[in-house]
Amino acid sequence: MPTAAATAPRLKRPQSWTQDPEGVKREILDAARAEFVEKGLSGARVDEIAAKTSTAKRMIYYYFKDKEGLYLAVLEEAYSRIRTLERTLDLAALPPLDALATLAGFTFDYHAENTDFVRLVMIENIHHARHLKVLTKISEINLSALEMIGDVYRRGVAEGVFRPGINLLDIHLTMSALSFYNVSNRATIEQVFGHDMGAPAARIRRRASVIEAVLRFVRAD
Known part of the structure; x- marks a missing residue:
């Protein structure tokens, strides 16, 4: 007889950045835009931007190098x-x-x-x-x-x-x-x-x- 663990519905794992890199970048840019608009370039913090996404802070640095690089991407877009x-x-x-x-x-x-x-x-x-x-x-x-x-x-x-x-x-x-x-x-x-x-x-x-x-x-x- 199947155990309770075996019959429990599997939780969907979050899609990883390797599976959907464009989706991850889009999420980061959306969060960054909101942060820059609210607090300006000087007041915005990468930690707070990362906290508003489902990805890790390191991915922001991977795609955009630093806060200024992220700001440049938001501005160009x-x-x-x-x-x-x-x-x-x-x-x-x-x-x-x-x-x-x-x-x-x-x-x-x-x-x-x-x-x-x-x-x-x-x-x-x-x-x-x-x-x-x-x-x-x-x-x-x-x-x-x-x-x-x-x-x-x-x-x-x-x-x-x-x-x-x-x-x-x-x-x-x-x-x-x-x-x-x-x-x-x-x-x-x-x-x-x-x-x-x-x-x-x-x-x-x-x-x-x-x-x-x-x-x-x-x-x-």
Whole structure:
């Protein structure tokens, strides 16, 4: 007759890092992003990041070398994600005004829905972009943002709906700044003016204002 031990259900062993290395790296990056966003680069601790994963601390050092290497990976992924999602917009299929409005709306929504990205950029600015300088891929990754704007802008100028002579970076900075501020300064604006920029109605109104501001900046009329 089988013993109780023999008939007891077997506990599923955690998947090892050798079986799913990408899964382990993904788990580490997710935990690290949350830690960096909450405490900044200086305040984050590898021990605490490891405690939030199902893997060992040594695996963080195995994959990312040290805390700064982990931070660099989180930062690169943050920039890569927004640029990757931008490229799914298929702006070429839209008239120039609609295409730019779509891109401005996406930029606003992405910042509003991904506050971690805003926090990471703020943290990196505190460090004077020292770590971005190490990431050689960052400039290449972000070039796609200007390329997309350039394609839309040139079509708009050719059709007479956009005024010529505008620097592409200025268009990008206008969209990014208005979208970024709506998240980065949310707490201070609420404290000073009693206005919650994250409230649904306020967000809808502000989104429309941002799109209008971007279009007024480039329109020929």
